Amino acid sequence: MSPPSSPTLDEIKAALEQGAFVFYYQPKVSFVTGRITGGEALLRWRKPDGGIVPPGVFIPIAEAAGFISTITERMFPRLIADWQRIKELAADSHVAFNVSPKDLERQELVQMIESSLDSGAIKSEALRIEVTEAAALSGSETMRAVVQKLVDRGVQFAMDDFGTGYASLDAMRRLPFSVLKVDQSIVREMGQSERSAMLVHANISLAQVLGVEAVAEGIETQDIYETLLHSGCSEGQGYYMSRPLPLDDYLTMLGKAPTWPRSHAGLLRAVLMNHVIELRRVMDWMYSAQSAATHNRQKAPLPLSDRRLSAFVNWYEGHGNALRGNRAFEAMRLPNEILNETYDTIRTQVAEGKGPEALAGQLSKLAHYSVVLMGDLLRLESELLLQEMREQHGA
Ligand code: G
Numbered sequence: 529m530s531p532p533s534s535p536t537l538d539e540i541k542a543a544l545e546q547g548a549f550v551f552y553y554q555p556k557v558s559f560v561t562g563r564i565t566g567g568e569a570l571l572r573w574r575k576p577d578g579g580i581v582p583p584g585v586f587i588p589i590a591e592a593a594g595f596i597s598t599i600t601e602r603m604f605p606r607l608i609a610d611w612q613r614i615k616e617l618a619a620d621s622h623v624a625f626n627v628s629p630k631d632l633e634r635q636e637l638v639q640m641i642e643s644s645l646d647s648g649a650i651k652s653e654a655l656r657i658e659v660t661e662a663a664a665l666s667g668s669e670t671m672r673a674v675v676q677k678l679v680d681r682g683v684q685f686a687m688d689d690f691g692t693g694y695a696s697l698d699a700m701r702r703l704p705f706s707v708l709k710v711d712q713s714i715v716r717e718m719g720q721s722e723r724s725a726m727l728v729h730a731n732i733s734l735a736q737v738l739g740v741e742a743v744a745e746g747i748e749t750q751d752i753y754e755t756l757l758h759s760g761c762s763e764g765q766g767y768y769m770s771r772p773l774p775l776d777d778y779l780t781m782l783g784k785a786p787t788w789p790r791s792h793a794g795l796l797r798a799v800l801m802n803h804v805i806e807l808r809r810v811m812d813w814m815y816s817a818q819s820a821a822t823h824n825r826q827k828a829p830l831p832l833s834d835r836r837l838s839a840f841v842n843w844y845e846g847h848g849n850a851l852r853g854n855r856a857f858e859a860m861r862l863p864n865e866i867l868n869e870t871y872d873t874i875r876t877q878v879a880e881g882k883g884p885e886a887l888a889g890q891l892s893k894l895a896h897y898s899v900v901l902m903g904d905l906l907r908l909e910s911e912l913l914l915q916e917m918r919e920q921h922g923a
């Protein structure tokens with residue numbers, strides 16, 4: 529097969545006019561439940577002879593010619609139309625849509641997104657927007673305001689190809705991402721390169737410290753799937769589970785509701801480790817706030833300003849819910865409440881300028897309940913691992 533020759537801009541325009549662009553959907557799978565959580569819509573150009581042109585061949589040309597936003601704006605209604613069929617089968621799933629840096633600078637796309645949310649054609653929780661670091665970095669103030677407005681409505685932003693650019697971290701700082709997609713090139717190399725494997729794990733830890741979900745792309749083998757199962761990554765995507773599929777095939781797949789190996793223990797392990805990091809942050813903050821008060825300097829901002837930024841709380845009230853009814857899980861209700869209360873009290877006391885004596889009591893309470901919590905988490909983790917091993921053994 530000869531490589532496809534580059535299309536001209538006129539050919540791209542004609543293809544768009546003729547409705548030759550379609551979305552393929554690649555499922556994403558939850559490592560926690562083993563089920564499909566949603567799909568990423570990927571643009572494909574369907575040739576009259578049935579051939580498929582991958583986006584790498586025409587997107588750069590459209591982008592260079594300033595034509596990309598026209599494509600995005602013409603394809604968004606298509607996405608919403610496809611979604612009406614997808615949601616019949618998987619109402620709780622999501623659909624992820626890729627946008628270019630330029631798209632979010634324009635009112636057209638944003639208005640279309642908002643009116644689909646307003647009309648109820650798609651719920652905000654069901655919509656994920658994937659942008660690369662370039663989008664986050666090139667963004668103007670207007671674009672940031674637009675993203676914030678959508679985030680406030682509940683739309684999630686995912687940072688695509690994380691870890692390959694120059695400034696993925698800077699991009700994380702600039703836009704309110706809630707998902708980090710670990711780039712497929714490092715995930716694919718995990719099996720051969722220890723360094724790539726370490727980088728994947730480092731990126732997953734980074735996501736957890738930032739309180740965002742990690743999604744691994746480019747999972748091509750069962751080995752890599754299983755390595756990631758206990759890594760604290762929440763979702764995966766790749767050829768091992770499924771290639772991107774034409775809409776009808778994706779719907780068939782959703783109808784069959786396939787499952788892959790799952791593990792509760794993975795996220796739990798990450799929560800345990802992050803809890804320790806979190807305690808250190810609270811303690812460091814108390815220390816620096818006290819020092820600032822003594823020397824009349826400005827206080828550092830409060831850590832854990834949002835409950836969800838606490839690794840444990842985020843898990844307990846989120847993914848952990850799947851374990852409702854489990855005794856070890858239920859036993860964590862009290863330490864969870866006390867932990868939250870203690871964080872609140874510490875914040876108030878520091879804000880009021882209370883001295884170390886007043887804080888000492890809270891600190892020892894925090895330490896005490898953290899130990900209880902970590903014991904509970906460890907017990908639950910080993911219980912779940914054993915259960916998962918038994919299931920595997922019997923399978
Ligand atoms: O840039 P982004 O991450 O959105 O790219 C998704 C692209 O990666 C799609 O075109 C899709 O076909 C491709 N892709 C998805 N999963 C895999 C995989 O497991 N291996 C490889 N080589 N490519 C993949």
Ligand code: MN
Pocket residue numbers: 568626658688
């Ligand atoms: Mn993507």
